Amino acid sequence: xxxxxxxxxxxxxxxxxxxxxxxxxxxxxxxxxxxGIVGPNGAGKTTLLKVATGLEGFATQAGSVxxxxxxxxxxxxxxxxxxxxxxxxxxxxxxxxxSRLRVGEDWPERWSSLSHGERKRAQIxxxxxxxxxxxxxxxxxxxxxxxxxxxxxxxxxxxxxIGLLVSHDRRLLDSLCSQCLLLDPPAAELRPGGVSEALxxxxxxxxxxxxxxxxxxxxxxxxxxEAQRRRVVADQKAAAMRGSNQKHKINPMHxxxxxxxxxxxxxxxKDAYAGRMVSQMNQRAGKVATERAQLTxxxxxxxxxxxxxxxxxxxxxxxxxxxGTLPMGFGEDxxxxxxxxxxxxxxxxxxxxxxxxxxxxxxVRHVLQQVQVPPEKLVTVPxxxxxxxxxxxxxxVKRLPxxxxxxxxxxxxxxxxxxxxxxxxxxxxxxxxxxxxLALGIVRGPHLIVMxxxxxxxxxxxxxxxxxxxxxxxxALLLVSHDEAFLEGITTTHWHxxxxxxxxxxxxxxxxxxA
Numbered sequence: 224x225x226x227x228x229x230x231x232x233x234x235x236x237x238x239x240x241x242x243x244x245x246x247x248x249x250x251x252x253x254x255x256x257x258x259g260i261v262g263p264n265g266a267g268k269t270t271l272l273k274v275a276t277g278l279e280g281f282a283t284q285a286g287s288v289x290x291x292x293x294x295x296x297x298x299x300x301x302x303x304x305x306x307x308x309x310x311x312x313x314x315x316x317x318x319x320x321x322s323r324l325r326v327g328e329d330w331p332e333r334w335s336s337l338s339h340g341e342r343k344r345a346q347i348x349x350x351x352x353x354x355x356x357x358x359x360x361x362x363x364x365x366x367x368x369x370x371x372x373x374x375x376x377x378x379x380x381x382x383x384x385i386g387l388l389v390s391h392d393r394r395l396l397d398s399l400c401s402q403c404l405l406l407d408p409p410a411a412e413l414r415p416g417g418v419s420e421a422l423x424x425x426x427x428x429x430x431x432x433x434x435x436x437x438x439x440x441x442x443x444x445x446x447x448x449e450a451q452r453r454r455v456v457a458d459q460k461a462a463a464m465r466g467s468n469q470k471h472k473i474n475p476m477h478x479x480x481x482x483x484x485x486x487x488x489x490x491x492x493k494d495a496y497a498g499r500m501v502s503q504m505n506q507r508a509g510k511v512a513t514e515r516a517q518l519t520x521x522x523x524x525x526x527x528x529x530x531x532x533x534x535x536x537x538x539x540x541x542x543x544x545x546x547g548t549l550p551m552g553f554g555e556d557x558x559x560x561x562x563x564x565x566x567x568x569x570x571x572x573x574x575x576x577x578x579x580x581x582x583x584x585x586x587v588r589h590v591l592q593q594v595q596v597p598p599e600k601l602v603t604v605p606x607x608x609x610x611x612x613x614x615x616x617x618x619x620v621k622r623l624p625x626x627x628x629x630x631x632x633x634x635x636x637x638x639x640x641x642x643x644x645x646x647x648x649x650x651x652x653x654x655x656x657x658x659x660x661l662a663l664g665i666v667r668g669p670h671l672i673v674m675x676x677x678x679x680x681x682x683x684x685x686x687x688x689x690x691x692x693x694x695x696x697x698x699a700l701l702l703v704s705h706d707e708a709f710l711e712g713i714t715t716t717h718w719h720x721x722x723x724x725x726x727x728x729x730x731x732x733x734x735x736x737x738a
Contacts, residue, residue, distance in 0.1 A: 443511040715738045
């Protein structure tokens with residue numbers, strides 16, 4: 224492993240067309256080991272990885288990036304095979320990595336038929352084989368099943384260079400990371416510990432700052448109100464005294480010059496005293512306002528959505544599918560998925576689980592071909608959306624009528640993203656693309672939502688928002704996921720695919736169970 228160094232000094236970066244930079248005066252020195260990069264979708268996590276590893280088109284507008292040794296970035300998307308994949312599969316020194324991550328030697332030739340989980344393992348295996356000094360991983364556990372995830376975690380734990388890890392996988396971040404960089408543009412803060420420790424400490428500090436701010440605001444209001452009250456009382460008394468003195472002075476039968484002078488002195492003294500008290504109150508209020516201004520109280524956006532307009536179909540079933548068999552694979556590698564009679568009701572909540580390569584995506588494609596739902600009432604969110612399709616989707620949203628675009632952006636906001644920053648971006652992040660697809664469908668009142676790996680590319684707060692939204696959705700759901708905790712809070716029917724019992728292990732079978 225080559226000697227490594229990675230230091231960002233006063234870095235500023237903005238994408239073309241952005242009115243504000245993603246990062247400003249960002250200074251951080253990354254130590255050896257893994258650092259988690261944590262923040263909401265659109266906060267610039269992927270951009271930071273690209274800036275740190277020196278990808279073309281990601282030069283900073285200000286500041287500098289000091290790095291030494293080979294720096295590699297492993298992208299979220301798995302559209303194309305990684306550079307040097309073929310060299311890797313035939314390299315004598317790659318045998319151990321191929322075994323540990325279960326990479327097949329025929330994968331370069333059949334990349335298009337690999338599952339996204341297999342592609343992700345290939346990406347990471349090639350990167351580790353090249354022995355980088357700096358390795359930046361963008362959502363490495365996307366698409367990976369439980370067994371493969373455990374393999375990956377063990378391999379990454381052995382990496383001795385400088386590692387930057389963007390992930391929604393809380394367990395992975397806690398297991399691997401000794402510190403986390405929390406992004407909240409344009410600010411960023413490096414905190415010790417895994418993501419659970421870092422976020423808990425951040426939440427504790429934010430709660431304390433918010434409580435202190437509320438207390439100071441109330442104190443400031445009381446001081447200003449008291450200053451105003453004293454000013455009014457003093458003015459009323461002074462006016463009354465002056466009126467009394469003036470009445471005595473115009474009485475020709477009595478000479479009250481001495482009394483008037485004494486009264487005027489008393490009034491003048493009281494005026495001065497009242498003025499000093501009002502001034503003191505205002506000064507104290509000003510000090511409290513200054514103290515408040517020194518607090519950092521982050522704005523919190525409303526989260527949680529109600530899928531307004533969504534409804535179940537006015538009949539019992541969206542799908543009734545007789546038992547059957549589906550082919551999987553190509554050529555001599557054809558296997559079969561056997562499934563029983565399947566049904567999707569108007570308010571069904573179905574989880575589809577199983578190892579990678581066992582036919583989940585094959586079954587979903589078949590279901591979508593057979594389901595009886597009007598196209599505008601069907602929401603589908605695939606595992607991956609290409610960069611070109613992502614740009615086209617964002618352009619479509621920008622062309623929507625103002626009222627519909629506003630509803631979409633409100634939904635995006637309540638799923639944890641900043642609508643303004645999203646509309647300014649040239650290419651939305653994969654997490655934002657998933658939110659856009661879901662939001663577009665939600666505002667049109669879906670009857671069925673089908674999501675393949677719904678938590679992939681999502682940040683942790685967004686996952687909680689999504690879980691709440693789907694749990695309350697008054698329509699049917701079919702969710703394909705390895706995230707058991709996410710599924711447990713939403714679904715009531717379990718479709719699980721496993722190896723067919725009694726066969727040679729090549730065929731798979733689907734079973735159905737109720738929660």
